[in-house]
Amino acid sequence: MGARNRPSSEPRVPLSRERVLRAAVAIADEGGVRALTMRRLAEQVGAEAMSLYHHVANKEDVLDGTVDLLIGEINEVVDRFDPPAEPADWKKAVRRRVLAAREILLRHRWAPALFETRSAVSPQVLRYHDGLIGLMRAGGFSHDLCHHALHALGSRALGFAQELFDPSGAGGGEESVAELEAMAERFPHLVGMLAEVAHDDPDSTLGWCDDQAEFEFGLDIILDGLDRLREAG
Amino acid sequence: MGARNRPSSEPRVPLSRERVLRAAVAIADEGGVRALTMRRLAEQVGAEAMSLYHHVANKEDVLDGTVDLLIGEINEVVDRFDPPAEPADWKKAVRRRVLAAREILLRHRWAPALFETRSAVSPQVLRYHDGLIGLMRAGGFSHDLCHHALHALGSRALGFAQELFDPSGAGGGEESVAELEAMAERFPHLVGMLAEVAHDDPDSTLGWCDDQAEFEFGLDIILDGLDRLREAG
DNA sequence: GGTCGTGACCTTACTCTGTAAGATCGCGGC
């Protein structure tokens, strides 16, 4: 069944690695990586599971490919950015790139976790990092400091970092007073902090934080620290 | 088969959540999370797969449990640390904890990737972070700055961060001269940096870095940045 | 001591996964 007795009226767009990978991203966007199975992927492109293997080596290849595709999207965007007017603007330029990457990855929440499971280095990731090094070099970094910088940034360079408390997780804000008191006994500092932070921000419930602000806070600490090292170096 | 006609001479140690989780860690240590299946886990504890379900809810629960177990190990170690002699020593104390956590996690390479897939917050993780906040509070941090600090540290707080280039991945150092030249054309800054960094360290091949040093470099940038903010704040 | 409930454990079976092997289909070149 499926495409067996295909009416000749439907022209059948041919499969391709590109089309398969785009479909994979679409499926993951909708249902997470868990939903991305070869059969589901085949269905999405109007084919049978085994037909996919003429365009991708296996499922690992699909996962590698989707990562590459997404970073490629990021590269397309950041490549259009103007180079910094002054060398000293390296920090602004790097910051802008990272935040652009983050913006794209936020549309694919499943991607960061997937990235960390890839062992093969994607060419697009290499290209992205190459661009960052270029900016830092122009800003006065030694090669050595560039190298350290990439390590210091880690996944933050690509616009993500493990979010501390995921609000989508275990029931948000349904804690009873008794449960909260029990928590306060076991984790006094944590509950104290959350009580105060939540008070400052009335929208905030236990475990909710402004991801974007926190991300930028961490990013700025690192960039500022690197800038100081560069000046001293 | 299996435990069916068990001779009464063998006393049969009873299953328990604890024993199952410890076995799970052992299997993952040996063969990675991929090797951790319910059947393999049952075999390890001398039972049948379905018997495990009397002690754990399902496989997700096993994974959650192993995470909790490992962080519990970390907490046992860091809880024995003396509190800092002077408030200003918060940085040393936090640094010491993080590096202790890292040391333990380095013995379970599969764990970091697993952590990032857990949505439920482990009580042991809460306890660990609670301790960090305690140190920072004693060192003069506002609750707000503690909060930012945890976000800035991210997974680094627990002693890991995505390693940039995994040397175990795609063939280390077998690049031909032609391939290297092709790479240099596509990624000039990256290849330039690696050439120089590798030159400084003759042990280093393309893609190899001193993880521990890089980790501490990044950690120190963040801790120094936080210290400056605390003083200014 | 018999019996009976209760859980720990095992057996079987089902659905879903990735993918190997081979059949079939359709189109371009002779």
Next chain:
DNA sequence: GCCGCGATCTTACAGAGTAAGGTCACGACC
């Protein structure tokens, strides 16, 4: 008209998680 060949589909299999129900040992009660 025929052939060759690559793209596609069909079938099948091993291994995953786990639902449903059977079995068996042990402690509580009469």
